[in-house]
Amino acid sequence: MSSRLLFSSTTVHIGAFVSAPTDPEFVDSGPTRGHLLVFPRTCVSIQHAGRAPVVADPTVVMIYNRGQVYTRRAIAPAGDRCEWFAFDADAILESRGDRDGDRERPFGALMVTPSSARTYFLAHAALRRTGDPLAVEEACLTLLDDVLANAAPADVSPAHRELADAARRLLSRCFTDRHSLSAIAGALGTSAFHLARVFRRATGRTLHGYRTELRIRTAIERLPDTDDLAALAVDLGFSSHSHFTAAFKKLVGMAPSRARI
Numbered sequence: 001m002s003s004r005l006l007f008s009s010t011t012v013h014i015g016a017f018v019s020a021p022t023d024p025e026f027v028d029s030g031p032t033r034g035h036l037l038v039f040p041r042t043c044v045s046i047q048h049a050g051r052a053p054v055v056a057d058p059t060v061v062m063i064y065n066r067g068q069v070y071t072r073r074a075i076a077p078a079g080d081r082c083e084w085f086a087f088d089a090d091a092i093l094e095s096r097g098d099r100d101g102d103r104e105r106p107f108g109a110l111m112v113t114p115s116s117a118r119t120y121f122l123a124h125a126a127l128r129r130t131g132d133p134l135a136v137e138e139a140c141l142t143l144l145d146d147v148l149a150n151a152a153p154a155d156v157s158p159a160h161r162e163l164a165d166a167a168r169r170l171l172s173r174c175f176t177d178r179h180s181l182s183a184i185a186g187a188l189g190t191s192a193f194h195l196a197r198v199f200r201r202a203t204g205r206t207l208h209g210y211r212t213e214l215r216i217r218t219a220i221e222r223l224p225d226t227d228d229l230a231a232l233a234v235d236l237g238f239s240s241h242s243h244f245t246a247a248f249k250k251l252v253g254m255a256p257s258r259a260r261i
Helices: 089-095 117-127 133-149 158-173 181-188 192-203 207-225 229-235 241-252
Strands: 002-008 012-019 035-040 044-048 054-056 060-064 070-074 080-087 112-114
Touching (some): 012 133, 035 133, 054 060, 054 158, 080 117, 080 133, 158 207, 181 192, 207 241, 229 241
Antiparallel strands (some): 012 080, 035 060, 044 054, 044 070
């Protein structure tokens, strides 16, 4: 297990965390030391003390108040790999429009929120600007606003949440493949109609959209080290370079050739 500090200022601290399932402290690495936004790069189960477990994957942002007790369970062989952004309580409360709120728990009861491809790109961009403090701090505050603007959890039953999480766990292991809706539903022991409806209600995405999001997030990570965009597109499961470019531009707001930051 390792946690590496990438950037530090009075406004924000940024770090990278990696833990393999075999690490002695994988399940319980202790309470959080800051008010954190965490961007998962792998798929892992996270359970805050007193709350139901959730699937943390690249389509969500995990949220922690300082001192939060939690545990993790492995889903993917890679274990837990993520980047974290620690903010001052005042910055969080100002972003939430609640300057007189609880400075001990500035995120309130928030635990997880959907992460758009734009949000994921903003986080990735901030990580690559660590040589310019002003650019990093402004990028991170934009990121904080973007995350909290989308922090509106859906009212979903535990059974439906578990079905959606099971689908996310399955797709996170094979998002480059081209499975049909009926095949995914069959693997989960439910009907295609029920799975599609429940997944959309629980996540705000279609299954196809979720799979595309996973592909695009992987592309964002790999773009800086990739010269052949056509090969990357096929490797991620897109039918062609143009298909990949259209999907990337729709979700990120720019062509992949412009996103090599």
